[in-house]
Amino acid sequence: GESVGLHLPTLSVQEGDNSIINCAYSNSASDYFIWYKQESGKGPQFIIDIRSNMDKRQGQRVTVLLNKTVKHLSLQIAATQPGDSAVYFCAESSETGKLIFGQGTTLQVKP
């Protein structure tokens, strides 16, 4: 069946350090992946996406890496700030467009 999982439920980092959040997916036919950030009491917010024909995509302070061989996705946040504290979800898009979400990783940024 389809599933998207994250390796760690909680990640604690020091302010200014880089953060890496990992995700494993099971459907090798998936061709589109998205990272979302969810702050308490709010809806998921789009961070960055990547298609299966790419290995890496960069945004502002964020980079997503896709390794199709091992079906692994990661989100790298450079110079992590207190405002980055949130729950991060990876999502896999099916052919219909529905997003299959993992359980989420809580990022805690220590001042």
Next chain:
Amino acid sequence: DSGVTQTPKHLITATGQRVTLRCSPRSGDLSVYWYQQSLDQGLQFLIQYYNGEERAKGNILERFSAQQFPDLHSELNLSSLELGDSALYFCASSVEGSGTEAFFGQGTRLTVV
């Protein structure tokens, strides 16, 4: 602001009752998705509509139903409510039905007492 509007923001109702949650997608988006997020849980896909037609169905209970209207807004109807239906319900929209980013609303927090 994602451009997706959900109403109401909060809803408290009793077991056995029926409620309707409303979603207005971003201007120009044809696809609407509904998700349920229980406490400390991930987002569970319920149902997707594209330009008025049902496109995909997830683990949506028979007590739940949804529709998308000609103006593209969508409603999620929850009936015979149980305590376990208490959750955050999110609506998302995207331009196409697949391969494009989906934008989420702020959610409706449903509390069944």
